[in-house]
Amino acid sequence: PPLQEILNLHDFEAIGRQIMPEKAWAYYSSAADDEITNRENHAAYQRIWFRPRIMRNMTTVDFSSSILGQKTSMPIYISATALGKLGHPDGELNLTRAAAKHGIIQMIPTLASCSFDEIVDAAQPGQTQFLQLYVNKDREITKRIVQHAEKRGVKGLFITVDAPQLGRREKDMRMKFDAESDPSEVSKSGSDKVDRSQGAARAISSFIDPGLQWSDLPWFKSITKMPLILKGVQCWEDAQEAYDQGLAGVVLSNHGGRQLDFARSGVEVLTEVVKHLGEQRGLTFPNEKFQLYVDGGVRRATDVLKAVALGATAVGIGRPFIYAFSSYGAEGVDQALTILRDEFEMNMRLLGAKTIKDVVPAMVDASNIGLH
């Protein structure tokens, strides 16, 4: 269908499923085990309700914001998703181009199909990009990646901490992964070492260090000045440890339901982190010094506004953008961001919030999630 007929982010999934290569669909859509967490990521938002305010002169609204001190036109960012060329020959560049047009930040994955430099080169002057890092068993390789990224102007390092081993994504495992299905840097680089018999995820992940631990963090701080964020924190105790170690923030995430099945949704974890770090460390959120991000299951501006009301600085979105470019290239991602922008404008008006700062805890009823 023509792009103009796409009305929301769910539509890209329905279309992507019909037209993208089977292997791409299996890798992109799959989640761990029985996919209960993947389902819960959506369901959790459906348990949160709004308490809108009225009569506040909603002639104009402004939903621009900032992430790690970098400007963004909306409190969202494009989260890292590997293997963009499975769905479209331009891979991650589709995201870079649309992000530039909308003033949105792209998180570049370690396992991008395009090379890191290609993705940075495709950015416009002043466009912000972050890097998602899978930590290599060979720390010299990791050091090289990190320092190169910093030199190329990357503004934040998101270290993925929820994947000492990749989850069991059975839809993906049923597919054989070969260089033909992903003509990318990733599949070329590991060609002699990888097991290609069990899907894309298993084929590309063997270098990730399962030995990563808290005591490694000072080393990361010693090799870069970029703000460090842990991606994949799932309880307040670990969020507090990250704060105590002086990190810039955490992403409360279950990796789009692709790692531990029965992990809770990010927005549910958010409520406990805000409560406990308030009690234990006197923090209030959103907080400039220690920022909370959430991802997983976000498909509407209303989802984003709920997380922001509960204390998130911004929210990451993964699958909708890869479904969008798999079907329509960069124009699809452009349309997805336009849809979100329009949703923000309308829902901020209906909520009675003129700016993101006006989106406060009292605007939601979250009594059905979090701590009781």
Ligand code: FNR
């Ligand atoms: C991911 N995600 C991910 N995360 C990460 O840290 N490194 C990675 O390489 C990938 N790769 C990846 C591939 C695909 C196909 C998906 C769907 C996801 C997780 C991603 O950053 C994010 O946490 C989730 O995608 C958020 O959930 P939604 O928005 O997809 O529901």
